[in-house]
Amino acid sequence: MLPEWVYQECPGVSTVHRDVALARQAELTKPTGALGRLEHLAIELAGLQQTDRPRAERVPIIVFAGDHGIAAQGVSAYPQEVTSAMMSNFASGGAAISVLARELSLSLEIVDAGTLAEQPIPGVATDKPRRGSRDFSREAALELGEVAFAFDCGKRAVARAASAEPDLLILGDMGIGNTTTSAAVAAALLGVGAEQVAGNGTGIDADGRARKARLIDAALARHDLTRPGTSAERILCAVGGLETAAITGAIIAAAQRRLPTLIDGFIVSVAALTAVHLNPSCRPFLLSSHQSAEQGHRLVLEALNVQPLFNLDLRLGEGSGAALALPILRLACALHNGMATFTQASVPNRS
Numbered sequence: 001m002l003p004e005w006v007y008q009e010c011p012g013v014s015t016v017h018r019d020v021a022l023a024r025q026a027e028l029t030k031p032t033g034a035l036g037r038l039e040h041l042a043i044e045l046a047g048l049q050q051t052d053r054p055r056a057e058r059v060p061i062i063v064f065a066g067d068h069g070i071a072a073q074g075v076s077a078y079p080q081e082v083t084s085a086m087m088s089n090f091a092s093g094g095a096a097i098s099v100l101a102r103e104l105s106l107s108l109e110i111v112d113a114g115t116l117a118e119q120p121i122p123g124v125a126t127d128k129p130r131r132g133s134r135d136f137s138r139e140a141a142l143e144l145g146e147v148a149f150a151f152d153c154g155k156r157a158v159a160r161a162a163s164a165e166p167d168l169l170i171l172g173d174m175g176i177g178n179t180t181t182s183a184a185v186a187a188a189l190l191g192v193g194a195e196q197v198a199g200n201g202t203g204i205d206a207d208g209r210a211r212k213a214r215l216i217d218a219a220l221a222r223h224d225l226t227r228p229g230t231s232a233e234r235i236l237c238a239v240g241g242l243e244t245a246a247i248t249g250a251i252i253a254a255a256q257r258r259l260p261t262l263i264d265g266f267i268v269s270v271a272a273l274t275a276v277h278l279n280p281s282c283r284p285f286l287l288s289s290h291q292s293a294e295q296g297h298r299l300v301l302e303a304l305n306v307q308p309l310f311n312l313d314l315r316l317g318e319g320s321g322a323a324l325a326l327p328i329l330r331l332a333c334a335l336h337n338g339m340a341t342f343t344q345a346s347v348p349n350r351s
Contacts, residue, residue: 003151003152017051018047027341032350037307045260053333055167056167059169060106060107061171062109062169062170063108063174064171064172064246065175066178068133070137072135076176090108091122097323101323104326129150150245153249154249155253170261172268172322173317179201185236188238190303192299195210196295196299251271256282268319286304292314293313293315
């Protein structure tokens with residue numbers, strides 16, 4: 001079993017505050033439902049945050065990085081040393097998520113949850129049980145104690161972010177080979193073949209994707225993960241990754257603090273699906289940002305029963321899609337909180 005805190009119940013949605021927000025939407029100077037999903041976003045956030053006035057201003061971004069032994073099988077278009085190089089790029093402000101964080105005035109923390117880096121990287125928090133996972137095509141990727149450490153890493157990162165009293169969180173990922181790892185976890189959780197969930201990742205061609213799917217299917221059979229009802233703990237040990245395990249832990253830890261997570265692309269969504277399998281009570285705290293171009297993302301979103309806000313064919317990761325969605329959430333809150341009611345504006349309401 002993982003640490004006991006992983007399975008502890010998350011707080012429920014405040015139906016009182018949700019109902020107050022719903023009633024306010026009916027009083028604002030617009031036809032009922034005219035703002036579509038923006039109305040529902042504000043109402044949902046009000047219930048999650050236990051407030052009449054939902055907020056999306058203080059939103060820390062945490063990017064977890066890890067390396068994957070399966071990369072030795074040539075599943076990525078980029079060499080494995082890119083992971084560590086990108087951590088430096090994040091910290092120095094040159095990566096996409098770094099630019100988005102600056103433009104949105106958000107804090108950004110980078111966590112080495114399991115890369116191959118031998119020494120700490122300036123500007124990066126190192127919190128890992130080992131350097132990279134094992135090659136799951138040959139052996140189990142992780143031991144249970146290593147997965148447990150990664151969950152605690154995610155919890156520690158959330159605790160650091162919580163000191164600033166955030167409104168919600170954005171979690172991101174970095175790790176060469178992690179689309180292969182996440183596709184393997186998704187296939188096992190969903191009970192589907194790898195062909196349905198294995199995508200092009202960093203840009204491999206059609207032959208590379210087919211080979212990637214074959215590797216995953218063979219590994220799932222090798223580790224006996226094709227039977228329905230296999231535990232998420234066992235799946236993570238067999239084919240998981242340290243950064244994805246850390247994200248899974250962070251999602252649960254955030255929900256236990258009543259902190260919603262604005263879910264990013266395929267990797268973070270697979271972590272969210274894993275979190276829901278481990279602790280179903282965290283499910284209401286998941287807000288989906290976008291549907292990525294990665295092959296299996298749609299199936300994962302359907303399994304989570306969430307509707308993404310947009311589809312821009314993104315497949316970068318890093319939390320970039322969630323950061324792009326944040327202004328929509330901020331504007332939904334601004335409209336909810338700032339519009340006048342029919343009474344305040346002396347505008348006749350519908351009869």
